[in-house]
Amino acid sequence: MNPLYLETAVILLGLGLILAEAFAETVEKRTFAWVAIAGLAAVLVLTFFVDPGTAAPGDNWRRFYATDGAAMFFKRFALVTTILVLLMALDYLPVVQRYIAGARPGAGLGEFLTLPVFTCAGLMWMASAKDLTMIFVSLELVTVSFYVLVAYMRRNSASLEAGVKYLILGALSTGFLVYGLVWTYGLSGHTALDQIGPALAALPPESGGAVFFAFVLVLVGLGFKIAAAPFQLWVPDVYQGAPTPITAFLSVGSKAAGFIVLMRVLDVFLSVPSVVPKAGLVLVGVTVATLVYGNLAALPQTNLKRLLAYSSIAHAGYLLVAVTSVLPSAGGTPPPIPMGATVAFYLGGYLLMTILAFAVMVAAGNHLPGDEIIHFNGLAKRSPALAFGLLVGMASLAGVPFTVGFFGKFFVFAGAVARGQWLLVAVGTVAVACGFYYYLKVVRAMYFQPPVPGQETAIPLSGPTRAVVVALAALILFLGVWPQPALNLFPGAR
Amino acid sequence: MALYLLILLPLLGAVLALLGVAPRKVSLLASLATLGLGLVLLLGYNPRLADPLSAPSAAQFQYVADLPVVPSIGLGLKVGVDGLGLMMVVLAGLVSLCAVQVAPAEREEDGAYFACLLFITAGCVGAFVSLDLFFFYAFHELALIPTFLLIGIWGHGERVAAAWKITIYLALGSFILLIGLLWLYLSFPAEVRTFDLLKLYQFAERGALEGAPQKEIFLVLLAGFGVLISLFPFHTWAPQGYAAAPTPAAMLHAGVLKKFGLFGLLRVAYPLLPEGAREATGILVVLLIGNLLWVGLAAIAQRSLDSLLGYSSVMHMGYAFLGLASLSPIGQSGTALLLFAHGLSVAALFAIMGEVRDRTGTTRLDELGGLAQRMPFLSVCFGFAMFASIGLPGFANFVSELLVFFGAFGVDGVHVGKRMAGDGLWIIFSPLQVGVIAGLWGVVISAVYMLRAYRRIFWGVLPDALREQTDPPLAARWPYALLIVGLMAIGFWPRLLLDVIKPGLGVQPTPAAQAGR
Amino acid sequence: MLPWLVLLAPLVAAGVILLVTRGSRALSAWISVGAVAVSFVASVALFLGPDLRSSVDWLRFDVLEGISLAVPFGVTVDSLSKTMLLVVTGVGLLVHVYSLGYMHGDRGEARYFACLSLFMFSMLGIVLADNFVMMFIFWELVGASSYLLIGHWFERPSAAEASKKAFLMNRIGDFGFMFGILLIWGMFGTVVFADLPGGIERLIGGVDAMRLTDPVQAATLSKRLTSFLTLAVLGIFCGAVGKSAQMPLHTWLPDAMEGPTPVSALIHAATMVAAGVYMLVRVSFLLPFAPSAMTVIAWVGIITAFVAALMAVQQDDIKRVLAYSTLSQLGYMVSAVGLAASGAAMFHLFTHAFFKALLFLAAGSIIHGMHHEQDIWQMGGLKNKQVITFFTFLVGALALAGLPYLTSGFYSKDAILYAAAGKSIPIFVLGLITAFLTAFYMTRLFLAVFFGKPRSEKAKTAHESPLVMWLPLVILAVPSVIFGFPFITSAFQLDAGHHEAGAIPVPMLAALAFLLGVGNGLWIYARREHDPIRISLLARKFYFDEIYAGLVRVTQDLAARIAGFLDRYLIDGLLVRGASALTFGAGFVLRFFQVGSAQSYAMVFALGAVLLLWVALR
Amino acid sequence: MSAITLNDYLLVSGILFAVGLFGVLVRRNIIVIYMCLEIMLNAANLALVAFSRFHVAPDGMPDYHGQALVFFIITVAAAEVAVGLAIIVALYRTRQTTQIDEINKLQY
Numbered sequence A: 001m002n003p004l005y006l007e008t009a010v011i012l013l014g015l016g017l018i019l020a021e022a023f024a025e026t027v028e029k030r031t032f033a034w035v036a037i038a039g040l041a042a043v044l045v046l047t048f049f050v051d052p053g054t055a056a057p058g059d060n061w062r063r064f065y066a067t068d069g070a071a072m073f074f075k076r077f078a079l080v081t082t083i084l085v086l087l088m089a090l091d092y093l094p095v096v097q098r099y100i101a102g103a104r105p106g107a108g109l110g111e112f113l114t115l116p117v118f119t120c121a122g123l124m125w126m127a128s129a130k131d132l133t134m135i136f137v138s139l140e141l142v143t144v145s146f147y148v149l150v151a152y153m154r155r156n157s158a159s160l161e162a163g164v165k166y167l168i169l170g171a172l173s174t175g176f177l178v179y180g181l182v183w184t185y186g187l188s189g190h191t192a193l194d195q196i197g198p199a200l201a202a203l204p205p206e207s208g209g210a211v212f213f214a215f216v217l218v219l220v221g222l223g224f225k226i227a228a229a230p231f232q233l234w235v236p237d238v239y240q241g242a243p244t245p246i247t248a249f250l251s252v253g254s255k256a257a258g259f260i261v262l263m264r265v266l267d268v269f270l271s272v273p274s275v276v277p278k279a280g281l282v283l284v285g286v287t288v289a290t291l292v293y294g295n296l297a298a299l300p301q302t303n304l305k306r307l308l309a310y311s312s313i314a315h316a317g318y319l320l321v322a323v324t325s326v327l328p329s330a331g332g333t334p335p336p337i338p339m340g341a342t343v344a345f346y347l348g349g350y351l352l353m354t355i356l357a358f359a360v361m362v363a364a365g366n367h368l369p370g371d372e373i374i375h376f377n378g379l380a381k382r383s384p385a386l387a388f389g390l391l392v393g394m395a396s397l398a399g400v401p402f403t404v405g406f407f408g409k410f411f412v413f414a415g416a417v418a419r420g421q422w423l424l425v426a427v428g429t430v431a432v433a434c435g436f437y438y439y440l441k442v443v444r445a446m447y448f449q450p451p452v453p454g455q456e457t458a459i460p461l462s463g464p465t466r467a468v469v470v471a472l473a474a475l476i477l478f479l480g481v482w483p484q485p486a487l488n489l490f491p492g493a494r
Numbered sequence B: 001m002a003l004y005l006l007i008l009l010p011l012l013g014a015v016l017a018l019l020g021v022a023p024r025k026v027s028l029l030a031s032l033a034t035l036g037l038g039l040v041l042l043l044g045y046n047p048r049l050a051d052p053l054s055a056p057s058a059a060q061f062q063y064v065a066d067l068p069v070v071p072s073i074g075l076g077l078k079v080g081v082d083g084l085g086l087m088m089v090v091l092a093g094l095v096s097l098c099a100v101q102v103a104p105a106e107r108e109e110d111g112a113y114f115a116c117l118l119f120i121t122a123g124c125v126g127a128f129v130s131l132d133l134f135f136f137y138a139f140h141e142l143a144l145i146p147t148f149l150l151i152g153i154w155g156h157g158e159r160v161a162a163a164w165k166i167t168i169y170l171a172l173g174s175f176i177l178l179i180g181l182l183w184l185y186l187s188f189p190a191e192v193r194t195f196d197l198l199k200l201y202q203f204a205e206r207g208a209l210e211g212a213p214q215k216e217i218f219l220v221l222l223a224g225f226g227v228l229i230s231l232f233p234f235h236t237w238a239p240q241g242y243a244a245a246p247t248p249a250a251m252l253h254a255g256v257l258k259k260f261g262l263f264g265l266l267r268v269a270y271p272l273l274p275e276g277a278r279e280a281t282g283i284l285v286v287l288l289i290g291n292l293l294w295v296g297l298a299a300i301a302q303r304s305l306d307s308l309l310g311y312s313s314v315m316h317m318g319y320a321f322l323g324l325a326s327l328s329p330i331g332q333s334g335t336a337l338l339l340f341a342h343g344l345s346v347a348a349l350f351a352i353m354g355e356v357r358d359r360t361g362t363t364r365l366d367e368l369g370g371l372a373q374r375m376p377f378l379s380v381c382f383g384f385a386m387f388a389s390i391g392l393p394g395f396a397n398f399v400s401e402l403l404v405f406f407g408a409f410g411v412d413g414v415h416v417g418k419r420m421a422g423d424g425l426w427i428i429f430s431p432l433q434v435g436v437i438a439g440l441w442g443v444v445i446s447a448v449y450m451l452r453a454y455r456r457i458f459w460g461v462l463p464d465a466l467r468e469q470t471d472p473p474l475a476a477r478w479p480y481a482l483l484i485v486g487l488m489a490i491g492f493w494p495r496l497l498l499d500v501i502k503p504g505l506g507v508q509p510t511p512a513a514q515a516g517r
Numbered sequence C: 001m002l003p004w005l006v007l008l009a010p011l012v013a014a015g016v017i018l019l020v021t022r023g024s025r026a027l028s029a030w031i032s033v034g035a036v037a038v039s040f041v042a043s044v045a046l047f048l049g050p051d052l053r054s055s056v057d058w059l060r061f062d063v064l065e066g067i068s069l070a071v072p073f074g075v076t077v078d079s080l081s082k083t084m085l086l087v088v089t090g091v092g093l094l095v096h097v098y099s100l101g102y103m104h105g106d107r108g109e110a111r112y113f114a115c116l117s118l119f120m121f122s123m124l125g126i127v128l129a130d131n132f133v134m135m136f137i138f139w140e141l142v143g144a145s146s147y148l149l150i151g152h153w154f155e156r157p158s159a160a161e162a163s164k165k166a167f168l169m170n171r172i173g174d175f176g177f178m179f180g181i182l183l184i185w186g187m188f189g190t191v192v193f194a195d196l197p198g199g200i201e202r203l204i205g206g207v208d209a210m211r212l213t214d215p216v217q218a219a220t221l222s223k224r225l226t227s228f229l230t231l232a233v234l235g236i237f238c239g240a241v242g243k244s245a246q247m248p249l250h251t252w253l254p255d256a257m258e259g260p261t262p263v264s265a266l267i268h269a270a271t272m273v274a275a276g277v278y279m280l281v282r283v284s285f286l287l288p289f290a291p292s293a294m295t296v297i298a299w300v301g302i303i304t305a306f307v308a309a310l311m312a313v314q315q316d317d318i319k320r321v322l323a324y325s326t327l328s329q330l331g332y333m334v335s336a337v338g339l340a341a342s343g344a345a346m347f348h349l350f351t352h353a354f355f356k357a358l359l360f361l362a363a364g365s366i367i368h369g370m371h372h373e374q375d376i377w378q379m380g381g382l383k384n385k386q387v388i389t390f391f392t393f394l395v396g397a398l399a400l401a402g403l404p405y406l407t408s409g410f411y412s413k414d415a416i417l418y419a420a421a422g423k424s425i426p427i428f429v430l431g432l433i434t435a436f437l438t439a440f441y442m443t444r445l446f447l448a449v450f451f452g453k454p455r456s457e458k459a460k461t462a463h464e465s466p467l468v469m470w471l472p473l474v475i476l477a478v479p480s481v482i483f484g485f486p487f488i489t490s491a492f493q494l495d496a497g498h499h500e501a502g503a504i505p506v507p508m509l510a511a512l513a514f515l516l517g518v519g520n521g522l523w524i525y526a527r528r529e530h531d532p533i534r535i536s537l538l539a540r541k542f543y544f545d546e547i548y549a550g551l552v553r554v555t556q557d558l559a560a561r562i563a564g565f566l567d568r569y570l571i572d573g574l575l576v577r578g579a580s581a582l583t584f585g586a587g588f589v590l591r592f593f594q595v596g597s598a599q600s601y602a603m604v605f606a607l608g609a610v611l612l613l614w615v616a617l618r
Numbered sequence D: 001m002s003a004i005t006l007n008d009y010l011l012v013s014g015i016l017f018a019v020g021l022f023g024v025l026v027r028r029n030i031i032v033i034y035m036c037l038e039i040m041l042n043a044a045n046l047a048l049v050a051f052s053r054f055h056v057a058p059d060g061m062p063d064y065h066g067q068a069l070v071f072f073i074i075t076v077a078a079a080e081v082a083v084g085l086a087i088i089v090a091l092y093r094t095r096q097t098t099q100i101d102e103i104n105k106l107q108y
Helices: A004-023 A029-047 A069-100 A110-128 A132-150 A157-188 A193-201 A205-226 A234-241 A244-269 A273-298 A304-324 A339-365 A384-398 A404-419 A422-448 A463-481 A484-489 B002-018 B023-044 B083-102 B111-129 B133-141 B144-154 B159-187 B197-205 B214-229 B237-244 B247-257 B259-272 B274-300 B305-325 B329-360 B376-389 B396-410 B431-457 B478-492 B495-505 C002-019 C025-048 C079-102 C109-128 C132-153 C157-188 C193-213 C215-243 C252-258 C261-270 C272-282 C284-289 C291-313 C318-338 C342-369 C387-401 C408-423 C425-450 C467-482 C486-491 C506-525 C541-593 C598-617 D006-026 D030-054 D064-095
Strands: B062-065 B068-070 B079-081 C052-061 C069-077
Touching: A004 A029, A004 A110, A029 A069, A029 A110, A069 A110, A069 A244, A069 A339, A069 A463, A110 A132, A110 A244, A132 A157, A132 A244, A132 D064, A157 A193, A157 A205, A157 A234, A157 C598, A157 D006, A157 D030, A157 D064, A193 A244, A205 A244, A205 A273, A205 A304, A205 C598, A234 A244, A234 A304, A244 A273, A244 A304, A244 A339, A273 A304, A273 A422, A273 C541, A273 C598, A304 A339, A304 A404, A304 A422, A339 A384, A339 A404, A339 A463, A339 A484, A384 A404, A384 A422, A384 A463, A404 A422, A404 A463, A404 B133, A404 B159, A422 B144, A422 B159, A422 C541, A484 B068, B002 B023, B002 B062, B002 B079, B002 B111, B023 B083, B023 B111, B079 B083, B079 B111, B083 B111, B083 B247, B083 B259, B083 B329, B083 B478, B083 B495, B111 B133, B111 B144, B111 B247, B111 B259, B133 B159, B133 B197, B133 B259, B144 B159, B144 B247, B159 B214, B159 B237, B159 B259, B159 C541, B197 B259, B214 B259, B214 B274, B214 B305, B237 B247, B237 B305, B247 B259, B247 B329, B259 B274, B259 B305, B259 B329, B274 B305, B274 B431, B274 C541, B305 B329, B305 B396, B305 B431, B329 B376, B329 B396, B329 B478, B329 B495, B329 C052, B376 B396, B376 B431, B376 B478, B396 B431, B396 B478, B396 C052, B396 C069, B396 C132, B396 C157, B431 C157, B478 B495, B495 C052, C002 C025, C002 C052, C002 C069, C002 C109, C025 C079, C025 C109, C069 C079, C069 C109, C069 C132, C079 C109, C079 C261, C079 C272, C079 C342, C079 C467, C109 C132, C109 C261, C109 C272, C132 C157, C132 C215, C132 C252, C132 C261, C132 C272, C157 C193, C157 C215, C157 C252, C193 C215, C193 C284, C215 C272, C215 C284, C215 C291, C252 C261, C252 C318, C261 C272, C261 C318, C261 C342, C272 C284, C272 C318, C272 C342, C284 C291, C284 C318, C291 C318, C291 C425, C291 C541, C318 C342, C318 C408, C318 C425, C342 C387, C342 C408, C342 C467, C387 C408, C387 C425, C387 C467, C387 C506, C408 C425, C408 C467, C408 C506, C425 C506, C598 D006, D006 D030, D030 D064
Parallel strands: none
Antiparallel strands: B062 B079, C052 C069
């Protein structure tokens, strides 16, 4: 089966759902979510049966559509993320309901449950994008649907504010990205990445500056997506204001898509020898800034959602450390796990633990006064399962061994050490120590502190939520002991 | 396979305890099973198979089993033990057993409490039996979160601050260690790169690490392990953390977990990086003198038993480092034995300190006194543990320190005629020998503060406030006795352990007994 | 197997008492007595038998490169240890028996006997040790059991402090001892006494051989060898200084009198404190190679003897007088070792053990009779109330003071004075003055205790002690008299030989010193109710305690306080907390980027892009 | 007067981009900011067209890949504007303002 069908199926699913939602007013809105989940799950199953095939002379689509292992991995990644986000969204519906004030119960909720399907399609296309046009369009599909989702709770000023900030900064980054893409095209005369690389490498040396100009503009645009400093300032505000499942989606999906594009683009630019040294400098600088900002600014944080936002920046930093290990270095050796696999594995782990944390937030959120960390005081007594789930999530985010997060960091820093990136290693060490502090702050609230008076009742858990929390926690621990299955998903990892 | 079972036993206990199945009984059983299995394996271990002169191999490490995890980078759950590892396993089982028993009665039903303790035990056991650099490290870190929880939830005094400090500090140290281990791993040529220690030993012996920046790697490892072992000046987490920790946690942490660092230096850093170790000796000696004298003096200045014991346990690490720094099989055997000896003695001291704290509500030296009149049993036990701690003969600590002194003093040889230090008639001692002299004076210092504590707490006039104190009931006394018996057994006949651990340290096994020399 | 029986019987007794019979005082006591009786009988058998050695490998490290270490756990039975075994087990047995009475009814009786047995084990270990490490082991154990026994009445703050002080002083000595052992091992590669002479010969032989080829180097090596050995011997001597309470580590011994009196008799008079001397004698074969160390030893000994005698003159506590006299006599012995007369030292150790044990036990009997009053000026007129004690104390006092030709003390002291006269006149003169002072303060003590009118209620109601207590006195009185006589010395192979003393009539002078001392004592103290002379410098023991307290305050305590302060505020405060505060502060500052305005974010965004471009196009 | 070169187009495009960026940074009204963002996109479009025109294929025709991209950009910009304006309107309904400096409730 041709992989192109996957996205087509997802888009058709989304279109069908949104049409059905518009006309079938009597259907319970949750049904759409379940249908979407079932549909996406079906597509996920299908991904294992597609035949990437080999390039044939007539396959023009292959010029802009990658079918390699990374693409398949990130497609599945997008599908899993979307399914989990939809599950979370089901729990979150009461909150959304409160802030949209539709004409009757359930009105206006449908899009909240179906738009993520379009986002998912965008993410899947991004996974395969290897043409400037394709990159731009799929990226915008994701971004524009996120604009809507972030600002979805239109009676909630925080959600709207987040939406506006995301809108302005997103558009700004799009401007940079597009300008960079244009220059790339202009310099090489091609829009397909496969052709751009050789074309750029063939340019005379004096145009190195221009190539670099294009590279930096693209990097800036993607830096926004992956939340790299100094293009990360939107992250905490938007994460805090957005509906929680969407925050999770942003944090995982958007970042993952950003990284796969970044890796593909980097591949192209680093094939130009004159760009490599300065690209290294820029990448290392951005990485250091991201690590420092994400981890240090998280220290005084008191709001869990914002904390996870800073954490998202921090993890972007670690991922960038992995990305820099693609840079050749004097005296260094290649990373033991190839860069792509490291990033993929790290993102996979990040998916599990971040979604877990947000899932617990959503599940507990209906019974908590807010999402400040102190609101989680005594959660261990109110709901041991949720507290344990969040404990596992936080431990994994912090990078405690026998969680998938640790293996992620392990591979990342193995790469950095292999390349002799000592600055990154040193900054990373401080960053990890900071991470222990702010992640364990949540643990401290849940376990060390008594519940807030008047908030001592046990928290009921719905079946699906419990299943999600348990499954994610179990996966985090399982992959923390035996990561090979996850590595196998990414063919480049040997 | 037996070793996997060894790791699983405490884990299983932890899970059961977490589920609330008679937590203390389950934990006791799990610890006992760990200890028992460890002893059985120790008895079954044959040190004579090992060849001390060749690189450690499966002949030295017995019960070897392998479970590939990430084969592409040579990472797998490879386990195997030599005498040293088995000794540490037995130590972990023993201290765990006692720690579970001395847990206060009001925790009886607290599954999480016991689960945390058993997780620490499991982590220690796992680290001691791992023959894979990665899992060796990872198992140690398994204890991090349980420690945080134990101190933060059930601790004393400034528990939250202490929990933060110990956790962040150790996490930082561990991460530095991880970097060091990665560097070490990556310094091997790509074609022989593996986390399998046995293979690494063999590759290193064939010169795979020539040209690697051994000194730098060693120093990074030393810093990482050093933080975990509370090497001066990275030691300040220890007194505060141990003072705040619940008694069983302090026992396990100070008694077993902290030994991981030394174990790691013995297992990884010294055998694989001998050149680096040699070049770093000077730095290490300076730091360890800090442990011995600076921390020793700071211990004298303490006014409460909990922090005094904390400082004391830090100070004694100086001896362990001295033995390591000696680079001599004698000194390193001393360090190895000290792991065991210090583990038991510090566990006993912390146990008694906890008992005193629970019963009197204070550990301040000036609020206590004359307790021997009301608590003869505890005072005798504390006396024994104190004597062990200050290196009195008859206890394992003495033998360890003795070996350390001999090892460190002899290595640079004052052998007249062979190698003579310095010029002229003045005797010039090598840095190591200066370290030994500091260590000898440390023996005096440790006697100063321990005897003073004993005098203040158990001897002298009994304050009116303490008239109603009593000893723990008969049934609860065995942990103290067990720890002390262990110390004395090794103290009287150190060969019980030394004969087993020696081959791993490059020493010939002791020949059959020679009577009437 | 006999030596092992001697050694282990008391250990078994201690263990049994601790683990099994501690509930029953009487049973515990008898177990302890039985054990020491077994040791005594076995010692006698050993004494009559041949020399022997026996050992097992305790620690053994055969290292290919570098020095190997072998520490056997071994016993050696030769003439030296045979004699010492008899002294230790003999006096020990009597003290055990005596303790049955003295400690009867004490709450901690079982503990007392357990510790006493532990002490016997440790002391016998020192005697039998065949190598340095084993000797050091028992050396320390002796210190520990002494600590426990001095602190027997631990609820008394003075006893608790005294025991701590004793242990610490010993530890300081042991610091040097261990250092010496390490040096010896470093030089010769062995710690076994019997192997050392061979080792020395090898080294010297090597140096001699080198003289032919490279005389300059050989001379350097020879000197170096001497300085190493001197340092080693001085280190070992440090141990002896601690254990035998020589200056400047002597202050613990008088305080140790806080322990029960039988303990004072056994440990702090007859045996343990003599261990230092015994050890020096044991290693005396090393001394000739370190002449300057010998001089130091001789002078330290004689100064201790002299100063302690001075201090004894002004003490009022009966046990303290005896304690200072012990110091003084130990000083003689140590000095003798330094004068290369270790035979004489051993001889004096031998006689002193008996008469000093006798004196202490008699003092114990007095104290017992006086309802635990120890101030001699509260006594008086006891000669009628405690007749047996009176006579036996008299015998002991005369032996200590050295009644010419009739007591053992005279002979042994004489031997030392002979040695001094032959080697160093200043030492000899100090020795004589000490002898005079000894006679003087014993006369003072004797008169104050037994003569005159009873000076307190307790003295009026004093009574004689029970049989188990006076019987040992009587038994001990016999050796106190006869053990200086030639037939005994030859039986014990003691070196009572009179060293070459040149033209000095040593016995005459010694007798003169005795007579002068006794005469002066009678003249000053006969029929006195109070002490007519008060020399506070002597009464306060030359202010040693105060000086040491000050010294500890300004050195150790100050250093501890500084270290504690710096550890808390510099290392932990500034470095650790400072680093964490800095990190936290940086995080706090970074948050100000997050002002909430989308436009400022855009500004940072744009500036970031410009910065990267600047890097790119630079 | 010489012919207009690629550089001239790029210069104008660059100026447009800068103007747009500057507007984003200094204007207070969100609608205006949004227009400035569109100017940035159009700067890119201009450059694209210019590049496309100057990348002459062997047959003398321009390279149409670039021009195709222009259409995509215009389309996406339209979508962005549709969504963006909706959000801005919703914002105005709750906050009664479209001044960007008043939208800073979420901070630190």
